Amino acid sequence: MDDLINMQGQGHVRLGSSAGQALTRRDGRLKVTGAATYAADNRPDGLLHAVLATAGIAKGRVAHLDVAAAEAHSGVVKVYTPGNAPKLAISPDEKIHPFVWRMETLTDDRVRYAGQPIALVLAETLEAATEGARLLAPRYGAEPHRVTLDDAEPFDTDTTAFGRPAAHSSGDVDSAREGAALHVQTTVETAPQYHNALEPHAITARWDGARLEIDTPNQAIGLSKQTFAAFLGIDPSQILLRSPFIGGGFGSKAILYGGQLLAVLAARDLDRPVKLVLRRDQMYGPVGHRAPTRQSLRVDLDETGTIAALEHDTVTLTSTFDQFLEAASNASHSLYAAPNLRTAHHGRRADVGTPGPMRAPGEAPGSAALEIAMDAAAQAAGMDPLEFRLKNYAESDPSTGLVFSSKALRECYAEAAKRFGWSGRPDAPRSLREGRLLKGWGMGTAQFPCPMFQATAHATLRADGTAVIETSAADMGQGAWTALAQIAADGLGIDLDKVEFRSGHSDLPDAGVAGGSGHTATAGTALFNAGADAVRQLAELATTDPASPLFGAGNAGVTARAGRLWRNDDERSESYEDILARAGLELVRGEGKGAREGEPERAMFAHGAVFAEVLVDPDLGQVRVSRLIGAFAAGRIINPRLARSQLVGGMIWGIGMALQEEAVHDPRTGRLTNADLAGYHVPVNADVPMIEAMTVHEDDPYVNALGIKGVGEIGVTGTVGAIGNAVWHATGVQPKRFPIHPESLI
Numbered sequence: 001m002d003d004l005i006n007m008q009g010q011g012h013v014r015l016g017s018s019a020g021q022a023l024t025r026r027d028g029r030l031k032v033t034g035a036a037t038y039a040a041d042n043r044p045d046g047l048l049h050a051v052l053a054t055a056g057i058a059k060g061r062v063a064h065l066d067v068a069a070a071e072a073h074s075g076v077v078k079v080y081t082p083g084n085a086p087k088l089a090i091s092p093d094e095k096i097h098p099f100v101w102r103m104e105t106l107t108d109d110r111v112r113y114a115g116q117p118i119a120l121v122l123a124e125t126l127e128a129a130t131e132g133a134r135l136l137a138p139r140y141g142a143e144p145h146r147v148t149l150d151d152a153e154p155f156d157t158d159t160t161a162f163g164r165p166a167a168h169s170s171g172d173v174d175s176a177r178e179g180a181a182l183h184v185q186t187t188v189e190t191a192p193q194y195h196n197a198l199e200p201h202a203i204t205a206r207w208d209g210a211r212l213e214i215d216t217p218n219q220a221i222g223l224s225k226q227t228f229a230a231f232l233g234i235d236p237s238q239i240l241l242r243s244p245f246i247g248g249g250f251g252s253k254a255i256l257y258g259g260q261l262l263a264v265l266a267a268r269d270l271d272r273p274v275k276l277v278l279r280r281d282q283m284y285g286p287v288g289h290r291a292p293t294r295q296s297l298r299v300d301l302d303e304t305g306t307i308a309a310l311e312h313d314t315v316t317l318t319s320t321f322d323q324f325l326e327a328a329s330n331a332s333h334s335l336y337a338a339p340n341l342r343t344a345h346h347g348r349r350a351d352v353g354t355p356g357p358m359r360a361p362g363e364a365p366g367s368a369a370l371e372i373a374m375d376a377a378a379q380a381a382g383m384d385p386l387e388f389r390l391k392n393y394a395e396s397d398p399s400t401g402l403v404f405s406s407k408a409l410r411e412c413y414a415e416a417a418k419r420f421g422w423s424g425r426p427d428a429p430r431s432l433r434e435g436r437l438l439k440g441w442g443m444g445t446a447q448f449p450c451p452m453f454q455a456t457a458h459a460t461l462r463a464d465g466t467a468v469i470e471t472s473a474a475d476m477g478q479g480a481w482t483a484l485a486q487i488a489a490d491g492l493g494i495d496l497d498k499v500e501f502r503s504g505h506s507d508l509p510d511a512g513v514a515g516g517s518g519h520t521a522t523a524g525t526a527l528f529n530a531g532a533d534a535v536r537q538l539a540e541l542a543t544t545d546p547a548s549p550l551f552g553a554g555n556a557g558v559t560a561r562a563g564r565l566w567r568n569d570d571e572r573s574e575s576y577e578d579i580l581a582r583a584g585l586e587l588v589r590g591e592g593k594g595a596r597e598g599e600p601e602r603a604m605f606a607h608g609a610v611f612a613e614v615l616v617d618p619d620l621g622q623v624r625v626s627r628l629i630g631a632f633a634a635g636r637i638i639n640p641r642l643a644r645s646q647l648v649g650g651m652i653w654g655i656g657m658a659l660q661e662e663a664v665h666d667p668r669t670g671r672l673t674n675a676d677l678a679g680y681h682v683p684v685n686a687d688v689p690m691i692e693a694m695t696v697h698e699d700d701p702y703v704n705a706l707g708i709k710g711v712g713e714i715g716v717t718g719t720v721g722a723i724g725n726a727v728w729h730a731t732g733v734q735p736k737r738f739p740i741h742p743e744s745l746i
Helices: 028-032 067-072 126-135 173-179 221-232 258-270 328-332 363-381 385-392 408-420 480-492 519-543 576-583 640-659 714-731
Strands: 048-054 060-064 076-080 117-123 139-142 153-155 168-170 182-190 202-208 211-215 239-242 274-277 293-301 307-319 341-350 432-434 437-449 455-462 467-470 499-502 558-561 564-567 573-575 587-594 605-616 623-633 690-695
Touching: 048 126, 048 258, 067 076, 067 126, 076 126, 076 258, 117 126, 117 258, 173 293, 173 307, 182 363, 202 258, 211 221, 211 258, 221 239, 221 258, 258 274, 293 328, 293 363, 307 328, 307 363, 328 341, 328 363, 363 385, 363 437, 363 640, 363 714, 385 408, 385 437, 408 437, 408 605, 408 623, 408 690, 437 623, 437 714, 455 480, 455 519, 455 576, 467 480, 467 519, 480 499, 480 519, 519 558, 519 564, 519 576, 519 587, 564 576, 573 576, 605 714, 623 640, 623 714, 640 690, 640 714
Parallel strands: 048 274, 211 239, 307 341, 467 499, 623 690
Antiparallel strands: 048 117, 060 139, 076 117, 153 341, 168 341, 182 293, 202 211, 202 274, 293 307, 432 437, 437 605, 455 467, 455 587, 558 564, 564 573, 605 623
């Protein structure tokens, strides 16, 4: 009976009328009218407001807190310090899965970084809790601190982020280098960056006896439910985690932090609901960031301009008490054909919060440096940068030997270059001007892997022809509510307006992690398979029922379309409603899973090419991006409107990384000097030029049955290098650091 329904063939699933349509967001009206309820909008009866007091030094111990003064405030209910804080059920250092960092839950008086939580104040109002935190007036026993790459403590490691190997070597780099005709070396640094989602981290926690209800923005609902349960010492079935709306996450909201657990512990201890919302400045430290990198690259070429050897070495920071290393060198594993390849990572420990995944972790800084090195190599070889990349792009992953599933990258190069007008680019720098301003053109190759996690879903077809689909998917702005519903509608063979999508809480089937640009593929596959399973049950009912016009169609099979099953051997059909009514059933319920089975047979990446034009003031060194055009091959595009939004958003992020975003530590205090949106610069409307993101058609039968890849992160990976290379073309100065400072160009 599995072969009865004509919805899935070899390789690709044949999607229908919903997937592929540029529909507007199903949740858009709720968001723009203010009807969407975010975590901090919840106000259960008896609510207490929590405020974190955070450390004003980078290293040492808290010598004194004036708890008496804080608790004397008329509105303050309780102050938690290391002396009286509720305890976790397991060690705060316990690594129960790869998405767990050390939990800062007031276990001791040590200060490990500036901004670390040192106390929690509970009060009847937010104002009282804020005033109570100020009254604590902490005194410290400060110790010498280290907060930069230059003064941090080196250490050896075998792994980078998420347990990936820290080093890779293939071929014989040293021998290839000796025989090469040209040698190019460059060093590029990237600055530390901090998450600045529109919605700060927040949690509202309420206990109902042994049952815990949590409202918190979360990108990994099922995984986080398990994490809460482990650290609280309760069964996961006792927890309901709700996260229907997320105001941005970028990776930081896939990982729990100590403040969330403190709020939950306080709610249990005081038997009252507790809400904790981080201030903007408290987002800089406790909830992850992108660490700075110093990357050294060497490219060795033969006399034809072909890469003979490539070496990429990264030094990056992590905290003194945990480990997450930005895997920047891995960007060189799969982009260019390097028969002799060597990559490595070196860790340094500093008195900062633990870094974590931030949009395109590893690939964003790694590709930025790699693209600068590729332009330098093209220049050494006397070749146009596009010509050089076309000559050297990889048709297989040099690190694994796996062949790419398509040659879509070449099409991305061609489409974007044509749209940009690249053929008119003069080779020599400082050749173009617009008035008194220097003009430069640059390009960068974009690439991002296509992971799949594990997800489950339910699909229920009801007697009235409508359906309910269920999975705990997370929508942090990428449009998951819409795209996943489109996939589910096609899996069910019904119109989208008949689909009710239930999502965003942990009592639903686990949709996996909304991260790594793999959520649509993972959760979408589960939803499609759940719908197909429900339709399979309908088909079995109909084809075995003599009263049905589909009776006996088992050999020919049936096709699901527009709420009906159609015989494949003639025009007879029957509606879902009639099939269920004759069977005396109110509904059929299908179940589906989404996962990649077995070892991959092909290298799986989304590809792209970004072309940038910049204008540089020769006197002030001020850079403005005036044009940005990208073409991307990302498999089947479920919703072109949403995909373009994600690609453009990634390219805007690339503008910020190339020219603006930079966290600055005061070396004297170890504190960040710009922990706010006034001093920590991100692109705004005035900074964003004409941006165009286009998609190149790609059928990839290997990546997954739906042919879906991700678009959330790839836009960053080509843009930073493209802007840097455009700045070189405009000025003749090769960028050595991102963001590019004006003084480096004067």
